[in-house]
Amino acid sequence: MLRLEARAQxxxxxxxxxPLLALAITVVVGVCLFVLLGKDPVRALQIFFWEPIKxxxxxxxxxxxxxxxxxxxxxLAVCFRSxxxxxxxxxxxxxxxxxxxxxxxxxxxxxxSWIIVAIIAGGVLGGMAWAGITALLRDRFNANEILVSxxxxxxxxxxxxxxxxxxxxxxxxxxFPQSKTFEPVTQIPRLMEGSRVSIGLLIGLAGAAALWVFxxxxxxxxxxxxxxxxxxxxxxxxxxxxxxxxxALLTSGGAAGLAGALQVAGPIGQLTPYVPAGYxxxxxxxxxxxxxxxxxxxxxxxxxxxxxxxxxxxxxRLGLPKSLTGVFQxxxxxxxxxxxxxxxYRIKSSKGAR
Amino acid sequence: xxxxxxxxxxxxxxxxxxAIAALGLLINEKAGIVNLGAExxxxxxxxxxFAAVVHTGNSWLGFAAGMAAGALLAxxxxxxxxxxxxxxxxxxxxxxxxxxxxxxxxxIRYVQEKLxxxxxxxxxxxxxLPFVGPALFxxxxxxxxxxxxxxxxxxxxxxxxxxxxxxxxxxxxxxxxALGYPVRRIRLLAVVAGGALCGLAGAYVSVVYxxxxxxxxxxxxxxxxxxxxxxxxxxxxxxLLGAYLFGGVTMLQFHLQAEGVDVPPQFLTMxxxxxxxxxxxxxxxxxxxxxxxxxxxxxxxxYPGA
Numbered sequence: 001m002l003r004l005e006a007r008a009q010x011x012x013x014x015x016x017x018x019p020l021l022a023l024a025i026t027v028v029v030g031v032c033l034f035v036l037l038g039k040d041p042v043r044a045l046q047i048f049f050w051e052p053i054k055x056x057x058x059x060x061x062x063x064x065x066x067x068x069x070x071x072x073x074x075x076l077a078v079c080f081r082s083x084x085x086x087x088x089x090x091x092x093x094x095x096x097x098x099x100x101x102x103x104x105x106x107x108x109x110x111x112x113s114w115i116i117v118a119i120i121a122g123g124v125l126g127g128m129a130w131a132g133i134t135a136l137l138r139d140r141f142n143a144n145e146i147l148v149s150x151x152x153x154x155x156x157x158x159x160x161x162x163x164x165x166x167x168x169x170x171x172x173x174x175x176f177p178q179s180k181t182f183e184p185v186t187q188i189p190r191l192m193e194g195s196r197v198s199i200g201l202l203i204g205l206a207g208a209a210a211l212w213v214f215x216x217x218x219x220x221x222x223x224x225x226x227x228x229x230x231x232x233x234x235x236x237x238x239x240x241x242x243x244x245x246x247x248a249l250l251t252s253g254g255a256a257g258l259a260g261a262l263q264v265a266g267p268i269g270q271l272t273p274y275v276p277a278g279y280x281x282x283x284x285x286x287x288x289x290x291x292x293x294x295x296x297x298x299x300x301x302x303x304x305x306x307x308x309x310x311x312x313x314x315x316x317r318l319g320l321p322k323s324l325t326g327v328f329q330x331x332x333x334x335x336x337x338x339x340x341x342x343x344x345y346r347i348k349s350s351k352g353a354r
Numbered sequence: 355x356x357x358x359x360x361x362x363x364x365x366x367x368x369x370x371x372x373a374i375a376a377l378g379l380l381i382n383e384k385a386g387i388v389n390l391g392a393e394x395x396x397x398x399x400x401x402x403x404f405a406a407v408v409h410t411g412n413s414w415l416g417f418a419a420g421m422a423a424g425a426l427l428a429x430x431x432x433x434x435x436x437x438x439x440x441x442x443x444x445x446x447x448x449x450x451x452x453x454x455x456x457x458x459x460x461x462i463r464y465v466q467e468k469l470x471x472x473x474x475x476x477x478x479x480x481x482x483l484p485f486v487g488p489a490l491f492x493x494x495x496x497x498x499x500x501x502x503x504x505x506x507x508x509x510x511x512x513x514x515x516x517x518x519x520x521x522x523x524x525x526x527x528x529x530x531x532a533l534g535y536p537v538r539r540i541r542l543l544a545v546v547a548g549g550a551l552c553g554l555a556g557a558y559v560s561v562v563y564x565x566x567x568x569x570x571x572x573x574x575x576x577x578x579x580x581x582x583x584x585x586x587x588x589x590x591x592x593x594l595l596g597a598y599l600f601g602g603v604t605m606l607q608f609h610l611q612a613e614g615v616d617v618p619p620q621f622l623t624m625x626x627x628x629x630x631x632x633x634x635x636x637x638x639x640x641x642x643x644x645x646x647x648x649x650x651x652x653x654x655x656x657y658p659g660a
Contacts, residue, residue, distance in 0.1 A: 004438070006657075085443055137631070142638040146390065146443065147581045151627040154574050162620035281451055288444060321462040323569070326455020330394075333448035334430075337440040345439070 004345040014342045019289050019296070022336035023303070029331055039318050047317060048310030058309075060195035064267055065308050067197075068093070068259035070204040070301035072283035074211050075255025077292040081215070083228035084248040088134065088149025089256040090280025091156035092127040096257025098160055099126025101179065101264040101271040104186040105168065111185050119186060119265045120258060127257015128250045130156060135249035139242055145249070157276060164271050179271040188266040200262040204301075207255070208294040215294070224248070256280060278326070282308075285333045304329065359489040361609055366493060369594075369601025370500045371555050371563055375579035376586070376593045377503055378424075378551025383583055384511065385544035386524035386651040390446025391431055393576030394453020395549055396556030399423045401461040403557025404567045408467050416561045417496075417554055424553020425546050427453065432545035436538045439655045450576070458569045469565045494562050496554075503551070504594045511590065520544060524649035527656040537656055552576065574627060581630045585637050587647035596633075603629045 027045070034041040052062045072089050079086040100123035107115045130152060137143040161177070170180045188198040214221040227234040227244045234241060259279065264271060286304050290297030311325030375392060382389050389395075403420035407413050431449050434440045476482075480491040511517040520540060522530045527537045559575070560567055578600060586592035607622040615622075638644055 087447060137635055141635040142641050142644070143631070143634040144581075144584065144638065147577060147584075147634055148631055150577050151574070151581075151630050154627040155624050158620040158624045162618050165620070166618055284447060285451065321459050323455050323458035323462070326451065327459050328455075330448055330452020330455050333444070334434070334452060337445050337448060338434055338438055341438040341440065 002347055002349055004341065005348045006345055007343075010343050011346075014339075015291065018339040018342060019291065019300070019336055021339045021342075022289070022332055025335040025339070026328055026332045029335075030328060033327075037320065039320065044314065044318065047313045048306060051313055052306045052309045057195060060197045062302060062305050062309060063197045063201050066301040066305035067200045067204050068263055068279045069283050069286050069304050070297060071200070071207060071259040071262070072252075072256045072280060073286035073290060073297045073301060074204070074207045074294065075252030076283055076287040077211065077290075077294070077297060078215075078224065078251045079248040080287060081225045081228050081292050082244045082248045083231070084245055085146045086131065086134065086149050086249055086252050087146055087284060088131070088151075088153045088280070089252060089283055090276060090278065091149065091153035092130045092253040092256035093260040093263075093280045094153075094156040094160050094276050095130040096123035096127035096260030097264040097275045098156075098163060098260075098271065099123055099257065100261025101182070101275075102168075104182040104265050105179060105271075107183040107186050109183065111183065113185055115186055116188060116265070119188075119261050123257045123259075123261020124254045125257070127253040127255070127260065129253070130257070131249040131253020134253075135246050138249075139245060145245075153280070160271065160275060161273055164273055168271060170270075177273055181270045182265060186265050187269070188262055196267055198262065198266050200259075200266060203258070203262070205298070208298055212294040256283075282329055285329050288333060289336055307332075356488070357609075359485050359487075361605055362489040363493065364605045364608075365598060365602040366490070366497050367563060367601070368604045369598035370494075370497045371559055371575055371597075372579050372582060372600050373500045373555075373594050373597035374496075374503065374558065375552045375555035375576060376582040376597055377500075377507055377590060378548035378555070379579055380548075380583050380586075380588060380590060380593055381507070381520075381544050381551070382548035383588060383652055384524045384649055385520055385541045386527060386649055386654065386656070387432070387435060387541055387545055387548075388442050388446065388580075388653050389428065389431060389449070389545065389548060389552075390443055390580065391427065391449025391453065392446075392552050392580055393572055393574065394450035394457075395424045395427045395552045396559070396572045396576045397453045397457035397570070398427055398460075399553035399556030400560035400571060401457045401464065401567060402553075404461070404467075404469070404560040405464055407469055407561050408464060411470050413469075413472065413561050417557045420553040420557025420561075421550040422553065424556060425550040428545050428549020428552070429542070431549070432542045435655070436541050436545070439657055442653050442655075454570060461567050461569065464567045465569075467567065469561065472562070472565070494558075496558050496562060501594065504590050507590045521649070524651055527651050531656070531658050537658065541656075552579075555579070578626060578630050581634055584644070585633050587637070587643070588649065589647075600626060600629065 031041040034044040052058050076089055100119045103119045103122040133152060134145050134149045137148050138145045164177045164179055168179045170178055188200060191197045223239040224244050224247060226239055227241050264275060268275060282304050286297055286300045290300035307325050307328050311322045314320040314324055315322045375396060379389060379392055399420035402423035403416040406419035407416035427449060431445055434445050435442050475494050476492040481487045511521060519535055523537050523540045531537045559572060582593055582596045585596045604626050607625045610622055611619055
């Protein structure tokens with residue numbers, strides 16, 4: 001009979017080792033799954049872990065997908081660290097895309113490149129406004145932020161759908177539900193020729209650095225997190241939980257909205273019903289797997305991006321459904337949460353039942 | 355008149371899905387556990403139930419398969435949350451994300467499948483009554499089973515010793531433990547029972563309510579069911595009423611669409627989600643009212659001897 005014994009102090013070693021162990025478990029389960037499906041597991045592992053990094057172009061694509069995941073996760077880390085459960089980042093991403101896309105649609109041939117700034121600002125404000133609804137309802141009416149933010153995902157999805165089926169539909173689009181293709185001037189600047197990597201990546205990395213400074217080097221960042229760790233201590237110290245709530249939701253909403261705007265004015269280039277790709281949900285996993293730490297989330301965003309690309313490749317090369325990505329993402333989070341137990345507890349074998 | 359009767363009938367059917375799932379979640383929460391994985395469990399149960407009916411042709415086996423799938427996933431969740439003390443919100447979320455992916459993955463070969471024609475259900479004599487017949491008495495048996503589950507749960511929670519123990523585990527696990535009750539085992543049982551009911555609701559969706567399989571077909575019903583337990587202030591009868599209310603909102607949307615109301619369909623589709631938010635706001639506005647009714651240890655881990 002195995003049992004858990006609380007450690008006197010959380011194990012620093014396991015804090016680092018647990019995500020790796022979780023990844024190992026996910027890979028083992030994945031290999032078993034591939035064998036069960038009659039696919040060559042070596043080939044499958046190659047597709048998930050080698051193909052996305054084997055050439056400069058592939059690496060670029062890896063970064064293209066990692067960018068929104070990282071940006072959203074950075075914002076979510078602020079939320080989760082302050083014990084605010086915003087799980088509607090997907091909705092904030094969509095509204096950010098709608099707002100940023102709306103600005104992009106205003107551009108014509110004569111527009112200057114300042115429009116990029118307006119698109120990004122639009123996305124951030126859109127995401128903040130959407131998350132602000134959740135913050136307002138939590139703050140004023142005590143409504144559970146988990147459920148409200150999640151319900152708003154469905155609403156945001158319908159707002160996007162209404163716009164691309166209705167007022168923003170491209171009149172020359174053969175009745176497809178999509179907006180006009182944005183003017184070239186609205187394209188988020190790319191870092192180099194021959195790759196789709198844009199300045200979004202730099203924004204994400206700068207955001208990670210800024211988050212690090214905020215969380216670990218500023219008083220405001222400290223006050224923000226105390227409420228999450230010890231609510232009563234925060235109250236005693238006079239840190240406002242309302243302020244923490246608003247900061248958390250506006251930051252994460254703004255980040256998700258930014259990601260949405262970068263996505264529509266970047267790789268997608270127009271508004272379609274397929275703008276939401278589940279990044280808002282995957283970013284929750286990125287945040288946890290990255291230990292809610294800015295550096296950790298850079299790595300976990302890349303890992304999650306591998307899962308996305310691997311899933312797409314598995315579809316075209318192995319004839320497996322793309323939804324495999326979701327299976328592995330969920331498995332990874334499950335195993336991580338289980339492995340995290342080892343940080344605070346050690347496993348002991350005990351004789352006899354307790 | 356005819357239309358109203360059918361609308362009422364459809365409302366009961368839609369409400370049944372939410373009622374069964376929310377009653378399951380109510381059992382969890384009464385024992386102190388919040389399972390945010392409802393959506394994932396319902397999706398997996400929907401595909402499990404659908405597949406079972408495709409292969410066997412028997413819808414009751416479909417329901418059984420759905421319940422088994424829900425119970426199994428809930429058991430995994432329960433072991434993680436209760437024995438490994440993982441965060442309930444994060445673990446439930448993991449279950450929802452995993453369930454969405456896994457059901458899409460497992461369901462891919464069932465996308466085009468159709469279910470065999472279902473027998474029409476009508477209660478003898480009552481089903482022939484004008485108006486109330488088509489409105490109330492030509493339902494799938496599951497509609498009445500949901501009502502029976504509600505009554506059974508009321509009796510169990512408030513009239514039996516086992517129900518009292520379950521509630522005490524949710525209100526004050528330390529005391530229950532001190533009295534010698536196996537808190538963690540009771541919680542696991544509650545979680546598994548709740549999962550089975552969520553599974554039943556999920557299977558009802560894919561087998562009866564909209565008899566086909568589409569990726570993500572639960573469309574937030576699991577989350578709405580979670581909101582319903584708060585809305586009902588953790589009382590089974592109010593859960594049932596709330597579920598019918600939400601079923602009504604869902605059906606109103608289709609009804610208005612069919613009537614050709616001059617509102618873009620997207621705004622009608624938003625209705626149930628907006629209604630959930632509005633209801634949450636109205637009910638949560640009074641924190642004391644919530645605190646009075648909410649199981650005290652909800653969401654908090656319990657580790658004996660810690």
